[in-house]
Amino acid sequence: MNETIVVTGGSSGIGYSLIKMLLSKGYRVINIDLKPSGIENITEFLGDISQYQFLKNAIKSIESDGYYVYGLVNNAGISQRSDFLYNLKEDDINKVIQVNLLGTIYLTSLILPLMLKNGKGSIVNVASVIGKVGAYNNEVYAASKSSLIGFTKSLAITYATKGIRANVILPGYVETPLIEKAAKSSPDESAFYKELASRHAMQRIARPEEIARVIEFLLSDDSSFITGSEIPVDGGYLAR
Ligand SMILES: NC(=O)c1ccc[n+]([C@@H]2O[C@H](COP(=O)([O-])OP(=O)(O)OC[C@H]3O[C@@H](n4cnc5c(N)ncnc54)[C@H](O)[C@@H]3O)[C@@H](O)[C@H]2O)c1
DSSP, rough: OOEEEEEEEEEEHHHHHHHHHHHHTTTTEEEEESOOOOOOEEEEEEEEEEOOOHHHHHHHHHHHHOOOHHHHEEEOOOOOOOOOOOOHHHHHHHHHHHIIHHHHHHHHHHHHHHHHHTTEEEEEEEEOTHHOOOOOTTTHHHHHHHHHHHHHHHHHHHGGGGGGEEEEEEEEBOOOHHHHHHHTSOOOOHHHHHHHHHTTSSSSSSSSHHHHHHHHHHGGGGGGTOOOEEEEETGGGGOO
C-alpha cells in the first residue's frame, strides 16, 4: 500500500501517535507542523497551518513529487488561553480561530483537487466534545470546534459521489502536552486531572493511541460506508 496520508500536528500528542500507527500499517505519511516530529521515514513541512501561502507551497511540492494523496487528517489545534472572554485580546481570539478552523479549511481546500484526481479519499477532522456541548470559559475554542462539524458534514455531502468521505471526531480529554500545559498552569495539578477524569463516564481521560486508532479506522476501507458522521471518542463524556 503506497497511499499517502497528510497529517497536521503530527509532532505531538494524538498526531504523533497516529503517525506511528499509520507507518506500522504501511501508509506513507506527510506531517505538517510547526516543529519536527523526530519520526523517521516521513516527509515534513514545517510551518503554520494558518498561513495560506505556506500551505499552498507545501501542496505544490507534494503534487510535483507525485504522492498519491489519499487521506487528510486535520488534527493540529491549539487551546484557548484560560481566561474570560472579555479578557481575551484580539490576537488570542484570532489565533484559535485561525489555527483550528481556518487552517483546516485552507488545507482541505488545497488538498481536495489531488484527492478528486485520484477519485478516492478520506478526510478526518479532529474537533472535540467541547464543540458539541461547550465548556466553562472555553467559548472561542468551542466555536472553532463546533464549526468543524458543519464544515465536515458539508464536505461529506458535496463529495460523497466523488469517492471522498469526510468525518469528524469528538475526543474527550486526552493525555497530551496540550492538556499537560493546562494542568501545569492550574493551581493544583492533581485536582485538575481528577476533575477532568470525572467528566467522563469511564472516570479517566484517554491515551492518544485510543484516539489515533479511530482516526486510522476512518481513513481505512473498513469504514467505507461512513461519511458525514460526528464520532465521539470520549469515554462516555457525551452520554452523561
Ligand atoms: N488533548 C485533548 O484533551 C484534546 C481533546 C479534544 C480534542 N483535542 C484536539 O486534538 C488535536 C490534537 O491535540 P493534542 O492534544 O494532540 O495537542 P498537542 O498540543 O499535543 O499537539 C498539537 C500539535 O499541533 C501543532 N500545531 C499547533 N499549532 C500549529 C500550527 N499553527 N501549525 C502547525 N502545527 C501546529 C503543535 O506543534 C503540536 O505538534 C487538537 O485539534 C485538539 O484541539 C485534544
